[in-house]
Amino acid sequence: MQIADRPYYLAVIVILLFSAVAAGAADQTVVLKAARMFDGKSKSLIPNGVVLVQGDKIVDVGSTVTIPSDAKVIDLGDMTLSPGFMDAHTHLTLDFTGNFNERRLKELQTNVSEMTLMAISYARATLEAGFTTVRDLGSRFVGSPEFVDVALRNAINHGITPGPHMLVATKGIGATGGHFDATGGYRDKLFGREPDPSEGIADGPDEIRKAVRFEVKNGANVIKAAVSGGVLSLADEVDTPQFTPAEMAALVDESHRLRKKVAVHCHGDQAAREAIEVGVDSIEHGSFMKTETLQLMKTKATYLVPTLMATEYILSKIDSYPPALQAKARAAGAARSEMFRNAVKMGVKIALGTDAGVFPHGDNAKEFALMVGLGMRPIDALRSGTSNDADLLGIGQAVGTLEKGKRADIVAMPGDPTADITATERISFVMKDGKIIRNGPATPRTAAVRDDDIDLPVD
Ligand SMILES: [Zn+2]
Numbered sequence: 296m297q298i299a300d301r302p303y304y305l306a307v308i309v310i311l312l313f314s315a316v317a318a319g320a321a322d323q324t325v326v327l328k329a330a331r332m333f334d335g336k337s338k339s340l341i342p343n344g345v346v347l348v349q350g351d352k353i354v355d356v357g358s359t360v361t362i363p364s365d366a367k368v369i370d371l372g373d374m375t376l377s378p379g380f381m382d383a384h385t386h387l388t389l390d391f392t393g394n395f396n397e398r399r400l401k402e403l404q405t406n407v408s409e410m411t412l413m414a415i416s417y418a419r420a421t422l423e424a425g426f427t428t429v430r431d432l433g434s435r436f437v438g439s440p441e442f443v444d445v446a447l448r449n450a451i452n453h454g455i456t457p458g459p460h461m462l463v464a465t466k467g468i469g470a471t472g473g474h475f476d477a478t479g480g481y482r483d484k485l486f487g488r489e490p491d492p493s494e495g496i497a498d499g500p501d502e503i504r505k506a507v508r509f510e511v512k513n514g515a516n517v518i519k520a521a522v523s524g525g526v527l528s529l530a531d532e533v534d535t536p537q538f539t540p541a542e543m544a545a546l547v548d549e550s551h552r553l554r555k556k557v558a559v560h561c562h563g564d565q566a567a568r569e570a571i572e573v574g575v576d577s578i579e580h581g582s583f584m585k586t587e588t589l590q591l592m593k594t595k596a597t598y599l600v601p602t603l604m605a606t607e608y609i610l611s612k613i614d615s616y617p618p619a620l621q622a623k624a625r626a627a628g629a630a631r632s633e634m635f636r637n638a639v640k641m642g643v644k645i646a647l648g649t650d651a652g653v654f655p656h657g658d659n660a661k662e663f664a665l666m667v668g669l670g671m672r673p674i675d676a677l678r679s680g681t682s683n684d685a686d687l688l689g690i691g692q693a694v695g696t697l698e699k700g701k702r703a704d705i706v707a708m709p710g711d712p713t714a715d716i717t718a719t720e721r722i723s724f725v726m727k728d729g730k731i732i733r734n735g736p737a738t739p740r741t742a743a744v745r746d747d748d749i750d751l752p753v754d
Pocket of ligand 1: 384385386432433650
């Protein structure tokens with residue numbers, strides 16, 4: 296080394312030292328304290344919860360944790376700490392609330408870019424409600440090829456806009472004329488042609504494989520398909536099968552070969568049985584499932600994602616839907632309570648998922664009280680919205696519990712949620728990736744996220 300180079304090397308060393316100090320400062324330990332803690336897996340709450348966070352990770356957790364002298368302590372008082380809530384069934388890019396036909400017309404009138412901007416407020420409302428991770432199961436705009444869910448996920452990951460961690464499905468895969476055929480209920484060829492596998496509409500095993508490959512190519516983390524009819528679709532019956540067993544087998548085989556899990560929209564019993572037989576990872580809704588089908592689910596360790604909020608919301612606003620949909624909603628609503636009670640009694644694996652978008656985004660936590668109202672123990676409902684969801688989503692090694700090494704996605708709610716599960720609806724502290732999103736009141740919801748507070752009778 297020549298002497299003339301020395302100042303240069305010294306400067307580099309000084310800069311490196313300063314960066315190290317700066318990195319150290321950014322990673323100051325933050326200590327969260329509260330009267331109670333739900334760790335995501337235990338069968339009861341832990342008194343005097345303490346969680347140590349450094350950077351984006353939990354570094355220690357328990358009741359008797361040594362607190363470093365230079366740590367920043369946030370004492371939340373009479374609250375309960377919990378892993379960030381998870382929702383295994385959202386539609387963060389969509390809003391189906393309000394009058395069904397008005398919404399349908401609005402979808403045709405609104406530029407997809409404008410709908411994307413609205414999705415930003417849906418994502419923020421969801422995160423501020425305590426949901427730090429969602430599995431977003433379907434984003435489609437009739438006659439339009441955009442992947443808004445992929446864009447939203449990426450924007451959130453890059454810190455451009457606040458929102459939960461998202462696993463996205465892109466377009467739901469379904470049969471011609473089925474629940475996901477967005478041209479159903481319109482005049483034939485109104486959109487110029489029939490939808491194809493690039494829009495999720497696929498018939499026959501080969502087309503289904505093509506649809507799965509196309510979605511993975513475009514950024515899907517998970518595959519969603521409709522194997523039976525649905526409530527909010529005009530051209531089908533709610534419980535009829537919409538894929539053959541051979542089509543479902545191709546769907547599952549292709550998805551699993553590409554290491555993607557498969558979530559299927561399914562109300563009908565026959566379609567559910569056939570889907571469980573071929574190895575889907577979760578049944579969404581499952582309204583009409585009989586005891587034998589639930590037994591098969593238990594044997595095959597298939598998850599149920601009940602989405603009780605969706606039927607509850609639709610039934611509470613039943614006059615806003617066309618008569619044909621009213622009949623489907625009433626039938627599904629009447630069947631699903633008994634199905635859910637049976638599933639709980641039989642010990643079927645249940646992961647919390649709401650169908651947010653069918654009701655206003657940010658009201659997701661009301662699902663907890665609905666599950667408890669239908670026979671689930673509060674602590675199990677909490678597990679269902681944290682560690683069970685993490686297991687179903689395949690990310691249990693990173694999130695879902697308050698444990699050393701896990702990502703610091705943490706929320707706090709007032710009082711004791713096992714005594715009053717509606718505490719989950721009053722989240723007042725949200726941390727995501729070690730960053731405080733909220734410590735106090737939420738951002739007032741924008742006009743795009745309407746908070747038409749619904750009365751939720753539990754039958
Ligand atoms: Zn849905």
